[in-house]
Amino acid sequence: MTADISTPENAPSAARYSRHAKLALIGPAGQAKIEKSSILLIGCGSLGCAQAAFLARAGVGRLTLADRDTVQAPNMATQLLYDERDLRDQAPKAEAAARHLRAINSGIAIEPVVADITAANIEPLVNKADLVLDATDNFETRFLLNDAAVKAGKPWIYGGVLGTDGMVMAVSPGQGPCLRCLFDLPAPEDRLPPPDVFGVLATAAAWVAALQTTQALKALAGGKADWGRMHTLDIWNGSVTTAEVPRDPACPCCGRREFRFLKP
Amino acid sequence: MKKIQVRYFALVGERRGVQTEPYETEAATARQLLHEIETNKRIPLTTNISKAMVNGKYVEWDEPINDGDLVTLLSPFSGG
Numbered sequence: 580m581t582a583d584i585s586t587p588e589n590a591p592s593a594a595r596y597s598r599h600a601k602l603a604l605i606g607p608a609g610q611a612k613i614e615k616s617s618i619l620l621i622g623c624g625s626l627g628c629a630q631a632a633f634l635a636r637a638g639v640g641r642l643t644l645a646d647r648d649t650v651q652a653p654n655m656a657t658q659l660l661y662d663e664r665d666l667r668d669q670a671p672k673a674e675a676a677a678r679h680l681r682a683i684n685s686g687i688a689i690e691p692v693v694a695d696i697t698a699a700n701i702e703p704l705v706n707k708a709d710l711v712l713d714a715t716d717n718f719e720t721r722f723l724l725n726d727a728a729v730k731a732g733k734p735w736i737y738g739g740v741l742g743t744d745g746m747v748m749a750v751s752p753g754q755g756p757c758l759r760c761l762f763d764l765p766a767p768e769d770r771l772p773p774p775d776v777f778g779v780l781a782t783a784a785a786w787v788a789a790l791q792t793t794q795a796l797k798a799l800a801g802g803k804a805d806w807g808r809m810h811t812l813d814i815w816n817g818s819v820t821t822a823e824v825p826r827d828p829a830c831p832c833c834g835r836r837e838f839r840f841l842k843p
Numbered sequence: 844m845k846k847i848q849v850r851y852f853a854l855v856g857e858r859r860g861v862q863t864e865p866y867e868t869e870a871a872t873a874r875q876l877l878h879e880i881e882t883n884k885r886i887p888l889t890t891n892i893s894k895a896m897v898n899g900k901y902v903e904w905d906e907p908i909n910d911g912d913l914v915t916l917l918s919p920f921s922g923g
Contacts, residue, residue, distance in 0.1 A: 626923040718919065739921055761901070820915075
């Protein structure tokens with residue numbers, strides 16, 4: 580008599596991911612591609628927590644989580660992965676997120692990177708990923724990511740949240756505009772307030788993260804993401820505005836390939 | 844005087860969410876409109892960190908503004 584060693588947590592991936600595989604838009608072939616994919620998440624805050632949970636449950640083969648911060652009290656309302664033990668320990672977010680994600684899905688590779696993402700370390704991280712999800716909390720890192728992703732030819736999904744509003748745009752170098760085709764320079768922090776001053780609604784962040792993750796899964800599964808379409812979300816009024824972003828042939832990043840943010 | 848609609852996203856002060864309001868202006872271009880609104884309403888937008896849409900399409904700052912236009916002013920959101 581053969582012992583049945585299967586347990587709910589190590590069920591075959593066909594069963595585990597069947598809800599997604601049964602979607603005609605993904606299918607078994609698309610799910611298989613997702614399971615072989617590697618995604619870099621830059622930031623483990625309100626966007627990163629939600630993105631990472633969706634991606635781990637979707638079975639993305641490798642997740643690299645980069646964040647420099649530790650869990651603090653104001654994070655608890657909007658950053659869905661952390662618990663009071665993480666808060667008490669002031670755990671590094673990347674490590675705490677990785678621990679919780681391993682409890683969600685032990686069958687994927689999860690690599691925490693506790694570091695400030697700078698011009699000195701971003702390129703190797705971007706180069707080994709198939710796609711990058713933006714969950715940063717500042718413009719400087721986004722423009723750095725835009726440079727690194729365009730230089731490497733890797734798709735990335737911009738997402739930002741403020742108050743009850745958010746923005747999402749999928750960037751695929753060579754297939755559409757990049758962030759600098761739209762916004763020339765990072766906004767100085769004193770001109771536009773960050774969420775710790777302005778506030779942020781957790782559901783707005785989760786909505787932005789859900790749309791970013793959807794774009795990522797579409798791209799990984801083989802379908803086309805909405806390259807170059809800026810979605811602007813207002814969850815308080817339940818509205819989404821979408822507009823095509825034109826590519827700028829004179830863009831200093833994707834047009835002239837100057838990559839000024841990668842220079843120390 | 845041109846009668847237009849101006850839409851804002853998540854700006855500072857008491858504004859929250861998307862707000863669209865009627866606006867009367869003599870501004871000839873999106874750039875002039877931005878400077879006028881920045882002066883009149885104290886909204887901290889500048890052309891090198893913000894973007895304008897006219898009637899749902901992203902435009903350059905020299906785009907003409909015409910009677911009846913819907914002009915959307917937005918800046919990238921930093922939070923994550």
